[in-house]
Amino acid sequence: MKKLSVFITTLLLALAMLPAASANAGGPPATFTTINFDADGGNHCKNGQPDATTVVNCNIYDGKQYVWLNGGPANANLAEGMYFFAVLVPGGQPDPNDGGAKNLSDTTLAPLATGSASGDVRANRTFTVAAGGVITYTGSAGSTPHDFDVSTNQIRLMPYDDTTNNGGVYILAICEIASVDATVNPRTCKYDAFKVQAPEAPVTVAAQLGLKMRRVVIDPGHGGRDTGAVGPHGVREKDVALSIARTLAERLRTLGFAVVLTRKGDTYVSLDERTRIANEAHADLFVSIHCNAARRRTLSGVETWTLNVASDRYATRLATFENADAERTVSDLRLILADLATRANASDARDLAQSVQGSLVRNLRARVGRVGDHGVKHALFYVLLGARMPAVLVETGFISNSLEEERLRGRKYQLETAEAIARGVKEFVDGRQRLARVP
Numbered sequence: 125m126k127k128l129s130v131f132i133t134t135l136l137l138a139l140a141m142l143p144a145a146s147a148n149a150g151g152p153p154a155t156f157t158t159i160n161f162d163a164d165g166g167n168h169c170k171n172g173q174p175d176a177t178t179v180v181n182c183n184i185y186d187g188k189q190y191v192w193l194n195g196g197p198a199n200a201n202l203a204e205g206m207y208f209f210a211v212l213v214p215g216g217q218p219d220p221n222d223g224g225a226k227n228l229s230d231t232t233l234a235p236l237a238t239g240s241a242s243g244d245v246r247a248n249r250t251f252t253v254a255a256g257g258v259i260t261y262t263g264s265a266g267s268t269p270h271d272f273d274v275s276t277n278q279i280r281l282m283p284y285d286d287t288t289n290n291g292g293v294y295i296l297a298i299c300e301i302a303s304v305d306a307t308v309n310p311r312t313c314k315y316d317a318f319k320v321q322a323p324e325a326p327v328t329v330a331a332q333l334g335l336k337m338r339r340v341v342i343d344p345g346h347g348g349r350d351t352g353a354v355g356p357h358g359v360r361e362k363d364v365a366l367s368i369a370r371t372l373a374e375r376l377r378t379l380g381f382a383v384v385l386t387r388k389g390d391t392y393v394s395l396d397e398r399t400r401i402a403n404e405a406h407a408d409l410f411v412s413i414h415c416n417a418a419r420r421r422t423l424s425g426v427e428t429w430t431l432n433v434a435s436d437r438y439a440t441r442l443a444t445f446e447n448a449d450a451e452r453t454v455s456d457l458r459l460i461l462a463d464l465a466t467r468a469n470a471s472d473a474r475d476l477a478q479s480v481q482g483s484l485v486r487n488l489r490a491r492v493g494r495v496g497d498h499g500v501k502h503a504l505f506y507v508l509l510g511a512r513m514p515a516v517l518v519e520t521g522f523i524s525n526s527l528e529e530e531r532l533r534g535r536k537y538q539l540e541t542a543e544a545i546a547r548g549v550k551e552f553v554d555g556r557q558r559l560a561r562v563p
């Protein structure tokens with residue numbers, strides 16, 4: 125007995141001595157990361173250790189200006205040399221040198237609120253690591269964009285007030301360079317993701333729980349050169365999705381919602397663009413409309429998905445198919461981003477998915493006939509990634525099944541499906557409002 129308790133004590137001690145970073149969820153600690161640095165006063169990290177002197181893999185901050193490169197090169201695994209950093213937004217560019225809206229450091233918009241229209245000069249984003257892990261930083265400091273704390277080797281990363289993803293996920297890139305003006309070789313870059321989530325303004329419980337959920341983005345899957353799945357008799361997913369989406373938009377408008385469509389015609393819209401449209405519309409809910417396809421032609425029925433890391437083989441295959449348009453494969457970085465986005469909206473998205481799926485099955489069975497119920501599932505969908513609102517993807521039927529293909533082509537099934545989804549959305553929002561009224 126004694127021996128056992130000694131063993132347990134030793135085990136607990138060993139656990140307690142694990143570095144803080146590895147105790148964080150989301151895989152192994154990054155070789156560098158951002159830190160909750162207390163120079164700004166208060167604890168601005170929303171998910172890390174409050175102790176400012178501890179290197180912690182903080183990845184949710186309450187303001188951009190509080191994000192610092194972590195506790196020195198020793199902790200960041202940076203060898204001696206010259207480095208360049210850039211702050212990017214997801215769905216970004218292959219090369220941190222590239223300007224444009226997704227490279228916050230390089231945009232032509234003004235850093236801070238200074239009115240300057242130059243972006244951030246290279247010197248401001250370059251630092252040198254010398255022997256002993258000492259950082260030399262010659263960029264503008266103090267009153268200008270980046271602060272530098274000599275005693276702790278930390279550089280403030282985020283002066284930028286311009287962003288296409290305000291309140292969302294950011295990516296920090298650190299790349300080795302030969303000289304200040306050298307072009308960055310993306311292969312030398314390491315990346316880390318973090319999220320800035322402004323503290324909630326004091327809002328009523330009612331507002332929090334749904335009275336404000338009035339704007340829905342409807343995303344008809346595929347379009348243009350991307351036909352989506354094609355049925356045995358040639359029915360194309362992109363056409364069915366658009367037709368259902370348009371009717372859904374009408375129905376939701378009738379129910380009092382403001383609606384934004386990511387595409388109104390047979391046009392190609394990239395997956396990144398769809399998310400951007402949703403975020404810029406400040407939508408409360410995001411509903412993506414698709415048709416399913418399976419190698420097994422007898423498979424039929426409806427299912428509703430939320431964003432998550434694919435957990436089984438079926439989920440992986442479906443996610444791969446719906447993601448086929450994504451220009452890049454799902455990397456570790458995307459998984460980190462998915463994780464952050466998922467945590468932010470998981471329970472709302474799950475409830476919305478339940479409500480939509482339940483309504484689809486109930487209403488279609490009552491008005492159309494037999495409908496398979498595959499329930500609510502979770503997978504990593506690129507199109508849902510980075511959306512800052514509860515987001516679901518509805519598979520309205522199997523276009524690979526000839527009977528269901530015929531149904532999906534027909535106006536009646538499209539109308540009933542749209543109607544059922546609209547009701548599901550309404551029920552979800554009403555449910556939130558009822559909760560809000562409970563004293």
Ligand SMILES: [Zn+2]
Pocket residue numbers: 345346352353361414415446
């Ligand atoms: Zn699809």
